[in-house]
Amino acid sequence: MYTPLYEHIRKYLPFADADAAALEPYLYMKEVKRKEILLKPGQVCREHYFVKKGLVRMYLLDEKDTEKITTFALENWWVTDNDSFITGKPSEYHMQAVEASELIYIKAAERDEMFKAVPAYESYTRMIAERALVAYQRRVNFINMMSDEERYRFFAESFPGFLQRVPQYMLASYLGFTPQFMSKIRAKR
Amino acid sequence: MYTPLYEHIRKYLPFADADAAALEPYLYMKEVKRKEILLKPGQVCREHYFVKKGLVRMYLLDEKDTEKITTFALENWWVTDNDSFITGKPSEYHMQAVEASELIYIKAAERDEMFKAVPAYESYTRMIAERALVAYQRRVNFINMMSDEERYRFFAESFPGFLQRVPQYMLASYLGFTPQFMSKIRAKR
DNA sequence: CCGATTTCTTAAACTAGTTTCATTTTTTGA
C-alpha cells in the first residue's frame, strides 16, 4: 500500500522496516477521479500529498479568472501549498487531479509527532525540502534566462512524455503564456 | 560572535546553550568588502552563508553578459547555491557582496556531522528550507500574477528601505526588466 | 457511438517591455 513511499525514502537514506512500521499509523490514502478538487482558495491546506499514481496540479486564478498553473506533481512527487500547510493560513490556490490519481498523504497536525516517532523521517523531509528548493531555484533561473519560446522548446524536448499527459493549454499556463502563442510557436517549425 | 545565528535558531525552536556549544566548532566567520566575490561559475559552492551584517547577491550572466540577479540576502538570511552545495556540482552562479558584510558560514562537508552532533540543528535546517520554499512559491506566484510594472510598484511600497540599499539597476535585474524600463515607470508617477 | 464539451488553431490589431544610443547625474576611491 505505502511501499512506493518507503522506496522513495530509501533513495535518500537507510529506512528500516521498523521505521516504516512506526510511520504507518500517520499515513493515509486517497483515490481521486480525474478533475477532482483537492483544495480551494480560502481553505487551509492540512494535507501533504505524495503522488503514488497519477498527476496533480496547483493553480491560481488571476483577475480575469484565467488559470495560472504554478505546480505539476507526477508520480513520486510531494505536493502541497507549503505556505498554508506550514503556517496554517488559508490557501490562495486550487489543487486538482489532472488524471485519476492515487495519493498517499500526511496531516499537518501530526507532523511533529511523526518526526519524534521516526527521526529518519525528519531527515528525509529535510532532504525533500532541499531538493524542492533546488527545483525552484532552477525554475527561477529558467524564467530569467529563456524567452517563452525557448522555454517551450526546451521543455518539449526534455519531457516529451509529459506533453502527452497534459493538455497543451495547461503547459502554456505553466510556462506563463497563452495557448494562442503556443499554437503560433508550434506552427513555425 | 555567533550570537545572531543562535538567536535566529531560537526563533524556530528551543536551543540550549549546550547545543550552541556543540555547534560552535562547525561555524566559521568571514568578513568581505563591498563587491567582493564569494563564488564564481565553475566553482563548487561548499559554503552556506548566514548574513550577520550586510547584503549579498547571486546572479547569472546571460548570453549577452547581462547580469540576471536571482537572489538577494539581507541580515538573518541564509544564502548559497543550493544545487551546487547539496549535489557538489559546479555552480553556474556568481555570488558577491553588495555591501561590506559579515558572514557566518558552515561547510558542506561537515553538515552530516553537525546534524549528528546537534539534532536540533537538523530540525532548524528543515524549517529554514521549508521557509525558503514558501518564499520561492510566493515568488513564482508574484511573477505569474503581476506585470513588471505592478511588481516594481508593489516592491517599492513593500520594502522602501531595501530600495535605498541597492542601485536601481540591480532591482530592475532582480525583477526581470531593464533599467531603461524602470526609468520609464518611475518618470510616469 | 454520438452530442456536448473541451481543446487547438489561425489571423489581425495591439501593447508591454526591449534595444540602441546619447546625455546627465551620482558615487567612489586614491
Added chain:
DNA sequence: TCAAAAAATGAAACTAGTTTAAGAAATCGG
C-alpha cells in the same frame, strides 16, 4: 578634491507575446 567609473535618464524604433474573435478538431462520458 577631483578624475574616473558607475548609475540613472530619455527618446525613438522595434519585437515578443497578448487580445479578441471565430472556426475546426479532438475527446469524453452517458
